[in-house]
Amino acid sequence: MTSPLSRRIVLASRPQGEPALSDFRLEETPLPAPGPGQVLLRTEYLSLDPYMRGRMSAAPSYAPPVAIGETMVGGTVSRVEESAHPEFATGDWVVGMSGWQSRAVLDGASLRNLGARFEHPSLQLGALGMTGFTAYMGLLDIGQPQAGETVVVAAASGAVGSIVGQIARIKGCRIVGIAGGADKCDYVLRELGFDACIDHRTPDFAARLAEACPQGIDVYFESVGGAVFDAVLPLLNLRARVPMCGLISSYNATALPAGPDRLALLQGMLIKKRIRMQGFIVFDDYGHRFGEFYQAMSGWLAEGRIRFREDIVDGLENAPAAFIGLLSGRNFGKLLVRIGQD
Amino acid sequence: MTSPLSRRIVLASRPQGEPALSDFRLEETPLPAPGPGQVLLRTEYLSLDPYMRGRMSAAPSYAPPVAIGETMVGGTVSRVEESAHPEFATGDWVVGMSGWQSRAVLDGASLRNLGARFEHPSLQLGALGMTGFTAYMGLLDIGQPQAGETVVVAAASGAVGSIVGQIARIKGCRIVGIAGGADKCDYVLRELGFDACIDHRTPDFAARLAEACPQGIDVYFESVGGAVFDAVLPLLNLRARVPMCGLISSYNATALPAGPDRLALLQGMLIKKRIRMQGFIVFDDYGHRFGEFYQAMSGWLAEGRIRFREDIVDGLENAPAAFIGLLSGRNFGKLLVRIGQD
Numbered sequence: 056m057t058s059p060l061s062r063r064i065v066l067a068s069r070p071q072g073e074p075a076l077s078d079f080r081l082e083e084t085p086l087p088a089p090g091p092g093q094v095l096l097r098t099e100y101l102s103l104d105p106y107m108r109g110r111m112s113a114a115p116s117y118a119p120p121v122a123i124g125e126t127m128v129g130g131t132v133s134r135v136e137e138s139a140h141p142e143f144a145t146g147d148w149v150v151g152m153s154g155w156q157s158r159a160v161l162d163g164a165s166l167r168n169l170g171a172r173f174e175h176p177s178l179q180l181g182a183l184g185m186t187g188f189t190a191y192m193g194l195l196d197i198g199q200p201q202a203g204e205t206v207v208v209a210a211a212s213g214a215v216g217s218i219v220g221q222i223a224r225i226k227g228c229r230i231v232g233i234a235g236g237a238d239k240c241d242y243v244l245r246e247l248g249f250d251a252c253i254d255h256r257t258p259d260f261a262a263r264l265a266e267a268c269p270q271g272i273d274v275y276f277e278s279v280g281g282a283v284f285d286a287v288l289p290l291l292n293l294r295a296r297v298p299m300c301g302l303i304s305s306y307n308a309t310a311l312p313a314g315p316d317r318l319a320l321l322q323g324m325l326i327k328k329r330i331r332m333q334g335f336i337v338f339d340d341y342g343h344r345f346g347e348f349y350q351a352m353s354g355w356l357a358e359g360r361i362r363f364r365e366d367i368v369d370g371l372e373n374a375p376a377a378f379i380g381l382l383s384g385r386n387f388g389k390l391l392v393r394i395g396q397d
Numbered sequence: 398m399t400s401p402l403s404r405r406i407v408l409a410s411r412p413q414g415e416p417a418l419s420d421f422r423l424e425e426t427p428l429p430a431p432g433p434g435q436v437l438l439r440t441e442y443l444s445l446d447p448y449m450r451g452r453m454s455a456a457p458s459y460a461p462p463v464a465i466g467e468t469m470v471g472g473t474v475s476r477v478e479e480s481a482h483p484e485f486a487t488g489d490w491v492v493g494m495s496g497w498q499s500r501a502v503l504d505g506a507s508l509r510n511l512g513a514r515f516e517h518p519s520l521q522l523g524a525l526g527m528t529g530f531t532a533y534m535g536l537l538d539i540g541q542p543q544a545g546e547t548v549v550v551a552a553a554s555g556a557v558g559s560i561v562g563q564i565a566r567i568k569g570c571r572i573v574g575i576a577g578g579a580d581k582c583d584y585v586l587r588e589l590g591f592d593a594c595i596d597h598r599t600p601d602f603a604a605r606l607a608e609a610c611p612q613g614i615d616v617y618f619e620s621v622g623g624a625v626f627d628a629v630l631p632l633l634n635l636r637a638r639v640p641m642c643g644l645i646s647s648y649n650a651t652a653l654p655a656g657p658d659r660l661a662l663l664q665g666m667l668i669k670k671r672i673r674m675q676g677f678i679v680f681d682d683y684g685h686r687f688g689e690f691y692q693a694m695s696g697w698l699a700e701g702r703i704r705f706r707e708d709i710v711d712g713l714e715n716a717p718a719a720f721i722g723l724l725s726g727r728n729f730g731k732l733l734v735r736i737g738q739d
Contacts, residue, residue, distance in 0.1 A: 109669075277664070280664055284660075299668050300668070302665050304661075305661045310657070311656070311658060311662060312657060312658040313657060313658065314654070314655050314656010315652070315654060315655060316653060316654040316655060316656050316657065317653060318658075318660055318662070318663050319622050319623065319653070320653060321663060322619070322622055322641060322676075323644050323647065324676075325641060325676040326642070326644060326676035326677075327457075327458050327676065329678060329681070330676055331675040332664075332673070332675075333667065333674070333675075334664075334668035334669065334671045334672055336671060340636075340671055
């Protein structure tokens with residue numbers, strides 16, 4: 056048998072500011088045959104997520120950076136092509152971390168096996184994967200929304216934000232989204248059923264957000280930062296909660312913004328209003344609660360109470376451009392790359 | 398019977414930056430006789446606390462400002478001189494909010510009655526009052542220290558900080574204090590039994606703090622901010638907790654510090670390290686748990702496991718200078734004014 060090949064995208068250089076296409080390189084490499092306990096996987100879907108920008112930088116973060124010349128990391132849904140693990144058979148769908156490549160040999164122990172027949176497998180990277188899990192735990196465990204409270208969601212048409220808002224609606228909250236552009240706001244209002252959605256690109260954004268939150272903000276789900284957070288901060292109520300899963304507006308920043316320094320201002324606000332701000336990384340902090348999430352979300356999806364939009368790009372070679380677009384909000388819904396046959 | 402007189406200190410003008418003596422004015426006013434349900438109190442001890450600086454400003458905060466010409470607010474221990482409330486008798490010790498004055502007529506319902514014989518009544522404003530309660534709830538409910546963790550305490554020789562550290566020691570933590578000056582650090586180390594105490598006035602403060610925290614910082618109890626927080630921030634561990642009860646270093650600030658703007662930097666740190674920062678105002682947020690605190694603290698004091706230092710100033714007329722000194726750290730221990738007879 057010939058050695059299987061993997062096409063893969065490696066980190067060619069560390070980006071300064073916004074990543075460029077030249078920071079990525081497409082390669083083809085032979086893979087070893089799977090050893091005992093391993094499986095050979097063919098990637099079907101690759102998830103593109105903002106956190107990957109952090110892994111491209113050498114700066115210390117919550118996970119080590121991707122080394123130059125190494126395959127970009129990423130969550131994937133794949134099918135088993137060859138198995139040396141008793142619990143996996145050829146044709147099984149699996150969820151794992153193959154990264155930006157068309158094939159991978161991985162330990163079976165690192166994979167979740169979905170079985171041979173599986174409807175809508177890409178959902179395992181979205182509403183039923185890290186994306187939905189992030190929305191669920193951040194909102195419910197840190198945000199603790201109560202019926203009647205106002206929940207504001209950054210990037211409300213996005214993968215995480217759209218689910219945060221819909222769970223908050225299920226919990227009886229007033230939900231106000233923030234999104235970039237009229238088409239996204241329209242979708243958030245009409246398709247997702249938010250009570251309001253404010254376009255952060257309009258010049259009077261802060262005033263319109265304040266109008267949409269006449270009772271102030273009790274929970275703000277943060278994934279953006281920057282000017283969006285600046286508009287939110289003065290509206291936060293006594294005992295507001297601010298779960299934070301990301302800060303996409305600053306991922307490409309090469310220097311801190313100009314002053315004045317508002318660090319102490321923020322600290323003072325947290326004290327005066329008894330606000331809780333808390334960052335989290337969902338699998339690290341809540342991995343033990345994945346089963347609970349999966350059951351709840353499966354139910355809501357089946358009942359049609361949560362809708363989920365995917366933005367699918369075809370071809371591994373298009374992953375870098377799609378990822379660069381994600382960082383500036385060009386995607387509309389959960390961004391996935393369909394790898395296809397090779 | 399002649400109308401009783403109260404000497405009182407009123408807010409004469411709103412301070413710009415550090416309060417000046419001219420921002421206060423001593424007055425003498427006749428008091429009405431206590432109406433039904435009221436008592437006439439003679440103040441024995443007045444508590445001076447950093448939060449009072451906020452009440453002198455017109456800027457919105459968690460409580461309305463003291464109006465110009467109005468008596469400065471403050472917690473007090475008093476004795477009943479005359480009672481029109483069935484549960485209070487002449488000579489009873491009470492805890493209340495008479496403010497900066499020698500006598501007050503208050504509703505009995507707003508007072509806690511300690512009875513006629515009471516040892517060490519000033520402790521009701523310190524270890525057994527708001528001070529100790531703030532330390533207890535912030536450390537235990539927000540900080541949630543685990544045995545073996547490193548707890549860093551700002552203003553470690555101060556009223557709140559000294560108790561935070563001693564409770565953390567009881568919980569089996571490594572405790573590192575930060576204080577201003579060699580005498581305070583010496584006290585924190587030798588009298589309070591901290592594992593280390595770093596003088597924030599030394600030029601290599603940040604390096605020495607890092608040395609004293611070889612395992613990083615799991616809980617930082619914030620009451621200072623500014624350069625102290627700057628040194629703490631890079632040492633915070635994954636899942637660190639930062640209860641915040643005050644920010645004394647910025648109370649006299651008239652403008653934000655120069656840039657760059659580190660607000661997003663702080664947000665990013667909270668996400669990468671999954672840090673929880675939370676402000677609290679102890680009676681508003683935890684008033685229902687005062688009994689639990691009082692019992693625990695009474696036990697620790699009786700067993701000698703918690704020591705508490707008072708810095709007592711004699712004479713109501715000296716309260717303004719003492720308060721101005723408090724804001725720059727000139728006190729050494731819990732600052733109280735003994736009002737005395739008039």
